[in-house]
Amino acid sequence: MSLLEDLSWRYATKKMNGARVPADKLAYILEAARLAPSSSGLQPYKVLVISDPALLAKIREVAYNQSQITDCSHLLVFAAWDGYSEARITRVFNYILDERGLPHHTMDDYKQTILKLYEPLGTDWQAHHAAKQSYIAFALAIAAAAEQRVDATPIEGFDNAQLDALLQLLGSGYRSTVLLPLGYRQEDGDWLVNMKKVRTPLADFVTELTLADVAAPEKQPVAAK
Ligand SMILES: Cc1cc2nc3c(=O)[nH]c(=O)nc-3n(C[C@H](O)[C@H](O)[C@H](O)COP(=O)(O)O)c2cc1C
Numbered sequence: 595m596s597l598l599e600d601l602s603w604r605y606a607t608k609k610m611n612g613a614r615v616p617a618d619k620l621a622y623i624l625e626a627a628r629l630a631p632s633s634s635g636l637q638p639y640k641v642l643v644i645s646d647p648a649l650l651a652k653i654r655e656v657a658y659n660q661s662q663i664t665d666c667s668h669l670l671v672f673a674a675w676d677g678y679s680e681a682r683i684t685r686v687f688n689y690i691l692d693e694r695g696l697p698h699h700t701m702d703d704y705k706q707t708i709l710k711l712y713e714p715l716g717t718d719w720q721a722h723h724a725a726k727q728s729y730i731a732f733a734l735a736i737a738a739a740a741e742q743r744v745d746a747t748p749i750e751g752f753d754n755a756q757l758d759a760l761l762q763l764l765g766s767g768y769r770s771t772v773l774l775p776l777g778y779r780q781e782d783g784d785w786l787v788n789m790k791k792v793r794t795p796l797a798d799f800v801t802e803l804t805l806a807d808v809a810a811p812e813k814q815p816v817a818a819k
Contacts, residue, residue: 604740610665611780626738630731639728657752666775677717
């Protein structure tokens, strides 16, 4: 199977059947998320794995009653740093340097460069930047799940503040960003299962550019091509 076949197979499953995802498949999906690239390698996010039915029922209450939350096998909650700080960045960089057998001062200049860049932008910008990084891991988890023929529903339809309170993330330095229930489709009762997958036509999605396209101000804006 190719990646494109896997991505064509997957869809945002609306109805799951409660069957359990085997531990090796779950581990594979989490490993794909862990291997995601991130800005400066900071990996400013983590994944919470929840399969306790009682907790899932509580989460469903703050997720617009979406049934996949309780009918899944495991719910992945992606959570990202609520801001950048010298201490956090130092901890990650020192870990990387230790793993590579390099002295801690090796990345000092780079650390100061990103701190100078990030600090004036404020914690809202920083939390948003960290959240964007978590979506890269989220996307890889979606692709890995498809490869394993595990269904997954990307879910942003939940109340972040209420979920953070429920999971006691407040004060932990993390905030929830996005959810990914993993499980298996229940074809009867899922209105989306046999629908055509529709995406922006390639010709609209991809625009090739040359310098001539961007250098002449009198030309039509590139986005309108
Ligand atoms: C970030 C994000 C958030 C989404 N939130 C929800 C959601 O809360 N509930 C849901 O049923 N689908 C949700 N979806 C699924 C999208 O509606 C779906 O991916 C899109 O319509 C494309 O369809 P497909 O994934 O079946 O190919 C979300 C998708 C993404 C990427």
